[in-house]
Amino acid sequence: MNRYMEIFLDLEQAILDRKYKPGEKLLSENKLSQIYGVSRETIRKALLLLSEKGYIHKQQGKGSVVLDTAKMDFPISGLTSYKEIFEESGISNRTRVVSLEKTTHYENMTHDMFPFNDEELWVLVRQREIAGEVVLLDKDYLLAEMIPELTKETAEDSIYEYFEKDLGLDISFAQKEFTVEPTTEEDRRYIDLLPNDTHVVVVRSQVFLQNAQLFQYTESRHRLDKFKFVEFARRKKQLHT
Template identity: 30%
Template sequence: MLEKNSSIPLYNQLIDVLIEYIKMNLNDDEKMLSEREICLKYDVSRTTVRAALNELEEMGYIFKRHGKGTFVSGLWKEMQNLSDAYSFTEQMKQMGKVPHTQVVSLEELAANQFVAKHLGVEEGERVYKMKRLRSAEDMKMMYETTFIPAYLFPDLTISKLESMPLYELFPRLYNQDIKYADEEFYASVLQEKESEKLGLPAGSACLRIRRTTYSQENEIIEYTLSVARGDQFVYKIRHSKK
């Protein structure tokens, strides 16, 4: 069942095993094996069991009650996305659509005050600025303006940009691994010029998004301003009470 000498941590293997166990044996709100029972059944320490159970709780598979036990949550079926996906490509795939990106422009320029501030670089430093129109099945979904520091991405070209999604290009071509991305968004209406780009009437509902992406080294590797069709983007978030 569990491979003790695998390169995959035991608690990680245990997660998969327990998910399988739940699916095969238990229904919603039924009582799960106790922590000590799991220790015996799979011959691991309680620390390992609790590490696995904590992740399962975060994932929504189970919930715990002090003094009573652990129970199957029955919520994991509905909660597909809850905005795990932060890339356009992933979002579209979750919506069951085929994403497409057209690179409208790519230029190298010196950072002005605004760009410098949001990319965390010095004013005057070289940066790339690109504009992209993002579609799904012939519907124009979103228009993005992205800034990235030039020194992290030498010799960036449109053909490279078009070869793969940005969030694959970062790690694969430039060894920049993403740690997390912060997004701010708010409702707005389309201005005239934007409405032309998206093929919608001016004044249509839209979502404006500002995204800052950080590398594993805690450097900002991307700052993007987006405007997205209001009728196509529904964000889902879960607020957990501590």
């Protein structure tokens, strides 16, 4: 392995372990070259890779500032599971099941996007923990006739992997709504909110199979400081006459 790659991996682990906290500066190139016993050029290669991977921001004449690696990018138009996102990121995470039940009683669901009426549903509530903090509460409502069995162990791993590989469901597309809403008692109970947090980002989704069968409604409640939502946008060319 190249020496600069070894240094990159060492610094990456230090950032992930919070030895360098977000907003702090890394040691200078001169200091790092002394510590690792290599040239500044080798250090620059390692720092460039850290910058490309989103761990640091290099400021001309001011050094390298550590970025918040616990802030995840959630694609707006994509349909990606929580497990898939975090397998790509390498950030430590954990899912805990708050409750799981099969029921026809969900009278309190009055939002316009909630699509079910009297059907039997799996109601699954999960906490999502990143780097030791619960920053997301997921509430899933799943059509029981499509999903005959669902266990806590499966819910703590990946329900989409189970749906697609074990049940053969062909998950295809979703319609989503993004809002910023005041925190609720449930948010304050299950999310590690900051002292001044008064609002959360709420993402509501209707999820469909390839045959256009709606089988899932999800409400995800995100702590404001830990998530950003990203999309690639291209301006449509206008025809001028």
